[in-house]
Amino acid sequence: MVQVTGEVDSKILERLQALEQKDGQLPSVVQYYREIVQIQARAKSRITVRKPSLDRDLVSDRLREGIPLLLFRDFRPDWEQVQAVFEQVAMWAAKDSGNLPGESEKLGKIGRNRSLLREAARAWYEGHSLGDIATAEGVDEVMLASAIAVTLKPFLSIYSSLLLPEVNQDSWRRRYCPVCGGKPDFAYLDKERGARWLLCSRCDAEWLFLRLVCPYCGTQNQDALAYFTDDEESYSYRLYICEQCHTYIKAVDLRRAEADVLLPLERVMTLDMDKQGQEKGYKPGLTSLVV
Ligand SMILES: [Zn+2]
């Protein structure tokens, strides 16, 4: 059994606290994000998961065939712990005035039904619609998917830290995560070679990708691909855009970053770039349910 301390989470929380002391009240979206990280960090300190026993042949077969290492059947958290986190997420959702009254209670009801929660988690994980469950339970489908994503993140990120070392980065280079199969929602250029890595929206795994391919539609048409740069105080950012599928992905260039970069935090600290991308007529390659 492995326990992970959630070091990145505590660094993120420290950074946000420093920012709050410097700038005063955090923007509401950042505050919202901080509350999620607090729930996830608390969860992580309690989560125990067993590393799936995938032998070396199975690992190399799956990676060669493009099958992520963690299939839903390999995902075996303690569902009581999952339920406890889901319950907190449902309560937190009630604070958002944009949500319909009663929505949080209905979510809570789903969370108390372990087999239903597991079924919803499976559908979300395998990329199926949550529409039937949402309709039957009277909740908004996007909200249900967000609550599941936020709840499973600490569990998946622990699995990711266990399984990512098994991945041969030079041979994966696909448009989805080698650990959980999720899509990327952020990228970075590494310090050493300026190679482009993608960050998984679901489990925070990082994987090496090609610089001249769209991570969403896969086009290699160079006329369709471009990027804009944006230099901030101590960071340099890029907004990669694709004319083929009209999407963008944000990236931080670590060759130009002076401070310690906390990638998950960068997602939310770069909302100006989302604005720019959308003003230019592009949409995020992955519509982030929760930043
Ligand atoms: Zn992943």
Ligand SMILES: [Zn+2]
């Ligand atoms: Zn594209």
